[in-house]
Amino acid sequence: MNESTSYQRHVVVAGGSFAGLGAAYTLRERLGPGDRVTVVEPSGRFVFALSLVWAVLGRSLYRGSFALDPALEAKGIKYLRSAVREVRADENVVRTDDGEIRYDRLIIATGGRPNTTAIPGLAGEFRSAHWIVGEDSAVEARESLRRLFDDPGPLVIGAAPGATYFSGVYELALALDTVLRRRGIRDRVPFTFITGQPYLGDLGFDQRAARAKLQTLFTERNITYRTGVSIDRVGSHEVVLGSGETLPAAVSIIMPPFTGDVDLWKSPKLTDEHGFIPVNDRYQHVTYPEIYAAGVACSFDRPIPPLTEPRAPHTGYLAVRMGQAAAQNVAASLGSGPPAERTLPYVLDVRVLDGGSTGLFLTSWGTKRLQNVAIRLPHPLIHYLKAIQERYLVWRLRTGRMDLP
Ligand SMILES: Cc1cc2nc3c(=O)[nH]c(=O)nc-3n(C[C@H](O)[C@H](O)[C@H](O)COP(=O)(O)OP(=O)(O)OC[C@H]3O[C@@H](n4cnc5c(N)ncnc54)[C@H](O)[C@@H]3O)c2cc1C
Structure with a gap:
């Protein structure tokens, strides 16, 4: 053509x-x-x-x-x-x-695109970790989690240095914790969250309002977290950090660096x-x-x-x-x-992290200085908010209503 x-x-x-x-x-x-x-x-x-x-x-x-x-x-x-x-x-x-x-x-x-060569075992054809960047990867992660539900073991969720789409991993960690509790197996799943970002809730642009809220949520749910980490390699049963620390992992779901x-x-x-x-x-x-x-x-x-x-x-x-x-x-x-x-729009960021039993609504705005807010919302309010966000955005993109906010 x-x-x-x-x-x-x-x-x-x-x-x-x-x-x-x-x-x-x-x-x-x-x-x-x-x-x-x-x-x-x-x-x-x-x-x-x-x-x-x-x-x-x-x-x-x-x-x-x-x-x-x-x-x-x-x-x-x-x-x-x-x-x-x-x-x-x-x-x-x-x-x-x-x-x-x-x-x-x-x-x-x-x-x-995920950078498939940056960290051995994290991405690429022979990877041991899962990521969630598209439908295929979501289905693969789902299958591994099904096996974890049958045979509980340690779980590592997180984002490597250079990763993006941070809200997805925070949401997954909180939602997965809720699912494990509902299944009555949470006490048999030692759960670690890792991120290359300097603090919990740093979404790549200094969203400081989420920090304390996420720390509280993770502590309440007994999710151990490590911030500012680098990852040396990922094996089929462990995640080895740059510090040399080895985190046992029956399943690891880690957002890779992006290019x-x-x-x-x-x-x-x-x-x-x-x-x-x-x-x-x-x-x-x-x-x-x-x-x-x-x-x-x-x-x-x-x-x-x-x-x-x-x-x-x-x-x-x-x-x-x-x-x-x-x-x-x-x-x-x-x-x-x-x-x-x-x-850039005045309202720079609007996110809903639906963590199952509770979650966070995050927004950031400003022209010269960025202002942030993070509001903790209970279930089912957070779930309805996420559903409304999804339906509205999908409808707007399907019908082309670009005149609406
Ligand atoms: C698990 C997960 C959770 C997330 N959670 C949130 C959230 O809660 N809130 C939020 O706001 N954002 C979230 N995000 C981020 C959000 O999805 C991205 O910011 C958004 O998809 C970026 O849109 P984009 O159009 O720039 O790129 P993409 O959505 O990546 O789209 C790029 C498109 O280009 C196409 N393409 C690629 N290469 C070519 C080529 N060579 N030729 C033609 N087409 C090509 C691809 O098929 C794709 O359709 C999440 C992302 C993930 C993965």
Whole structure:
């Protein structure tokens, strides 16, 4: 499929998840009817990653998902079920598994990938640990936990240095503790939580409000925790920390370090040394002005206030907002409407950690200084809040209601 730009303008969005959908719907609203918007995404379905934790504990994987083709077609957006393998930035061409596509603007929203080589046994084909970054990994972790329920033993949950999606591991630890108690086997499962972050609740952007609340929750539930750890290796029955300490583990579920998309690494000068797309405060590539990036895939060329690090928090909520802002800037660069007023939204982070019998609602906001709040909420309130968050976000992304908050 070799295409030429016989229409007015063609914007290609690589990746059809939170950031990609936020971008595609916004582009469709802003660009003219003759302009084309194409989403290139290999998976065929949107999966609400925030609910994978509950899929690990037995819930249906399909509850928080929908087919991309009809959702995008209903909005006049072309969907190509394929993967981008290369970006030829000098020619404005992406090479996909199904041929080449020319673009006037490209938005890269391809998320991140587990780094499979950083820690022996943690990731990759012969790994001993589990992770939860997609449906397959959630099913594998679920099977190991089933065996643990039948034959209880020590459990290690956590996040390696360089990991992301921290809320998932906190939520899993709390929810799993609840499940083990309900099964009456918690006293036979010594439970350790490890993180490379400096303190419990550091979600990668200094969310200090969660710290004391999580310490209390973990202490109440008798979950031993280690912060600021490095991991030397993971074996089939143990996790060996950088300090030399060996934690016995019948099952370990550890979020690995993350990198950007490996396929895009093959595209010269496109990514930084970690595989992420370097962008300015307009989400525009620092070298190629016709390329933009949003969500987990991008890294700013400097910290954007109120953040103090170039990388924004990796959350579904923020990825949608970043996609919307990037798309507004793309449309503005093509003469369609004003650019985004702000790089980051005033409300930077909204998370619900449903820990089964209790949980935390976390939010962060601000323009110059980040303000944080963490509120402990009981069951079933926390569970309803999580369900409402899931249904609302999935509905919004399926129907393209980008006008709503
Ligand atoms: C277990 C878990 C729990 C989480 N819990 C929370 C939570 O409670 N709250 C919260 O806000 N966030 C949570 N997150 C984080 C949230 O899911 C991510 O921040 C969000 O998915 C990032 O969206 P994204 O669109 O940037 O990237 P992704 O969702 O990773 O999407 C990238 C997309 O790009 C596609 N793609 C990849 N390579 C290519 C290619 N070469 N060509 C075309 N397409 C490609 C992929 O198939 C994928 O669909 C959690 C994540 C996990 C894994």
